Amino acid sequence: MSPALLLLCRPGFEKECLAEITAVAAELGHSGWARLEADSGFIRFECASALALYDALAPLVFARDVWPLLAEIDNLPAADRIAPILAALTTTLGTEAPAFGQLFCDTAEGDAYRATARFAGKFVHPLRQALRSDGRLLAKDDAKRPALHAFFPDSSRVWLGVDRPTLRPAWPMGVARLKFPASAPSRSTLKLEEAFQVFLGPAWRERLSDDRTAVDLGAAPGGWTWQLVKRGLHVDAVDNGPMNDELMATGQVSHHRADGFRWQPEHPVDWLVCDMVEQPARVAERMLDWLEAGWARQAVFNLKLPMKQRWACWRDIRERIAERLAGRQYELQARQLYFDREEITLYLALEDRP
Template identity: 50%
Template sequence: MSSVILYCRSGFESDCAAEIQFHAEQLAYFGYAKALADSGFVEFNCYSHEHTQALYQSLDFRQLVFARHWFLALEELQLDENNRIASILTLEQQLPKCGSLRLEYPDTNEGKALSSFCKKFSRPLEKALIKHHWLTAKANSKLPAMQLFFTSGTHCWLGYSDTRNGNPQHNGILRLKFPSQAPSRSTLKLDEAFMVLLNQQEREQYLVNGQHAVDLGACPGGWTYQLVRRNMFVAAIDNGPMAESLMETGQVQHYREDGFKYQPERSNVSWLVCDMVERPAKVTKLMLKWLANGWCQYAMFNLKLPMKQRFNEVQQDLTLLREGLAELGLQHEVRAKHLYHDREEVTVFARVSR
């Protein structure tokens, strides 16, 4: 029985399950999700293999907010501890020829304990797969990646992922180094957001030296640090104290004001970023106001999600933003992701083209 395996942050399985269920229903590929609390993944089964495959092929991964990565699993395997490779080679379903191999596991304590096993097992398995022509001898990123997702040393799902419709990072996690000069760890959230929500071409086009930016809820300055590092000039709005090191760059103006009332003094603000801890609907309305008024071109912001039904909340907020911009006849793009560095929140990118 084939299924779609989706990786998510531990504790967000029900949101990830609600999201894939929603999209599957929209595409009329009906099925059901299996999700164990705190397991770090969700299994989604349609009622036929053809539908599971069609769902995997037709849904754009970028539409999924809570999934870090996903793949089409052809079989769930119980491996012989003494000959795992032989158990894998008994696969009955037809795998496409793959150009790379990914051995992965859930982002949980139990999952992380499988890391050294996966590292050790990877090389002998790769050799055997090349010998049996399941895998190309030379890595080929244009071909699907063969996926093994382990929940123990003897249990895994085996399948493949489309390298153009998923997350290429190991376990779907982009590892970033914390810059020692940054004043807070949340700097990694904005760094990751630029890396994940924009592609390289967009980063080159949208993040340009000398741009003006506004950071709402800026203190102590982790997000401002990312903007300053990209040679931008930043208006930092917050009643709290900003890190001295940032003020010394001469690129930051600190305004002790309410982020919901602040209006930009200049007409050439490119970026609005916002990390204020507030109700997500209130933050969304504020972002809509900025984009609709042309006070900024691009917005990157967090929606804090302390509630239970996080998928519903995000869905409502994104709809509010998209419909609000559409009603004004504004061409726009809105993308959202639950990033690795996000906890009880998701990050949204929005852009209006005029």
């Protein structure tokens, strides 16, 4: 098998995913290539030094999940797919390797892969049993240990790989499992909830529990504001559009009908969030204005990417952020979230504020 990384992404973003891994690999001294299948939701990045590249990787923006391939099997017999998988693990790892902490059966998310996804969803159970009987998998899941991944391009082929827990997404394959809260004013609410979980980690609710105030630019009808109100914050919601009545009735929201690029707070706030549909570079500059002025401690914001040059657009904005914050200490995280469409979401905080 040729060494490679498997990267999962939003279907339709294979090009961006490849551009990003190619650029990151080059920065780390590696190179590779991939044959793209449009709208598949995955790329296989062929790279002679895939394992070393994987070890050096930080979370990527356009990849929902990434792990290196260990083995691949074609022509899995329908009557017994398990035996060849166990045999491949013995050939690749020997018999003494430590047991995996978890098993994931992965598939691509693209429309063409729906039947395979259904198959993998069922197959995970007997495979898990067999791996446990074979001593390959711990009797009880342990998320802190490397996990075994079995990716099925179709039900007769499998690519096996092992991940690093620190690079593993919050949900299997990066597909956020969040329920739409009945009282939230818009589905966008899930985007901010996912952003908090991804950027702040599993203890995100505790991290928000001491915070009191937030500003939401481009807030209407109020899905993002709703998340902040739920956590007990008072929110200044800036938008010329109408806010949801129930949300306003909580008494925790002040609605300002104003231009989000001009409005300024009277006092510094704990959080700035922004979902304005505007040019991404303009939004990023405004977020930097806020943080540099000390009007907010941290920001979560959405950048709507242009149809063409989406990767280049993000790269230029990242360079601009680095340029404006040169000499400052800051935390920047960026991800195309599961609930993001033609957009990415960023977390930015200045860490050297007085």
